[in-house]
Amino acid sequence: MFTGDLPFQAVHDSGEMPYIALAPMEGLMDGTFRELLTAVGGIDHCVTEFIRVTQQVFPEKVFYRLCPELHNGGRTLAGTPVHVQLLGSDPEFMAANAAKAASLGALAIDMNFGCPAKTVNRSQGGAVLLQYPDLLHRIATEVRKAVPAHIPVSAKMRLGFKDKKLALENAAALADGGIQWLTVHARTKTEGYRPPAYWSWIAEIKKVVDIPVLANGEIWTPEQAIQCQQESHSDLLMIGRGLVATPDLGHIIKKPDYQPMSWLQHLNLLEKLSESLQDLTDKQLTDRLKQWLHYFSMHSPIIKEVFDQVKREKDRATFFSALDRAKVSLSAEHT
Structure with missing residues (x-):
């Protein structure tokens, strides 16, 4: 019992x-x-x-x-x-x-x-x-x-x-x-x-x-x-x-009065995830990050724009460069 x-x-x-x-x-x-x-x-x-x-x-x-x-x-x-x-x-x-x-x-x-x-x-x-x-x-x-x-x-x-x-x-x-x-x-x-x-x-x-x-x-x-x-x-x-x-x-x-995370805070989680997955190959890492980014994009038109800009990248350095460019561009548009 x-x-x-x-x-x-x-x-x-x-x-x-x-x-x-x-x-x-x-x-x-x-x-x-x-x-x-x-x-x-x-x-x-x-x-x-x-x-x-x-x-x-x-x-x-x-x-x-x-x-x-x-x-x-x-x-x-x-x-x-x-x-x-x-x-x-x-x-x-x-x-x-x-x-x-x-x-x-x-x-x-x-x-x-x-x-x-x-x-x-x-x-x-x-x-x-x-x-x-x-x-x-x-x-x-x-x-x-x-x-x-x-x-x-x-x-x-x-x-x-x-x-x-x-x-x-x-x-x-x-x-x-x-x-x-x-x-x-x-x-x-x-x-x-x-x-x-x-x-x-x-x-x-x-x-x-x-x-x-x-x-x-x-x-x-x-x-x-x-x-x-x-x-x-x-x-x-x-x-x-x-x-x-x-x-x-x-x-x-x-919490009805809770202030939800911003789209930038969502994207920052991707970087934290990548820090924990350094042993993966570039394709494995970018596939994992794009998987999560796709989920984010389901409820955020802004993140959907980011996803569309990085979804074809397979090299980690290129992926993060594209991600950074998208963040800068969209930050300027939405501030």
Whole structure:
């Protein structure tokens, strides 16, 4: 039986609701990115990219690679807790790896039953398991038993694989397995990331489980955050792409009088990211920077102009020269 504390109460007591968790975006949300976004603030916890569990218990280096924050008490340098996420279908190996992560200082263990990637689903991981509520229950039960009682265990799921007919049964199976909270991405695997997200289904899930439920999916703006809370009946949110596009979205949602970051402050984050990625090749670095710049440009016409001026550059020196020219030019136009 769980004997620890849930993270939501402290935030509730502080008056800074809604609670906002940073989603584990595979291939993007690594330790470097978590450091940058939590330094901006407004994020209450993060979840790592998943550790793909097969038929082995991984060595320590795998956990430290996916969660370098374990070297800092399981927190980013800004003090934000980071939870270790596991993805797999074997209850015994999921449990053994969860126990290993806990022994290394993981503050919480999360299980991924939402990843829609075909390669993951073909190997019986992620959202494909939403077709088997009994297996979800066995995995949750074994992981909960293997993790020390004071460390919370959670799970993330979608509304289903091909359809939503097992959504309530899957949620109940996980809750009955002993998890402390559930995050629901309000779309099926088949629906992918296409709008809309069906937040009202989360309200239905809340009726059949007695644990906290985090609402996830299609939250890009404070208006959407409000709508999500209203439809899901939850003030616990998990946001992924919205926080990549608007790094201070957590503050914007939580504090109505907050002054959002300027477009120049957004671009300065690119330079901080590049400082942490010096070991990459020029193409790898510029691809990573342009990926983030593209997200920025989705909500800023000014940054869209910057993106259009640098999107073809592959050499880091040329990229930053073009970026600097764009900043100077656009600063003159918009001051």
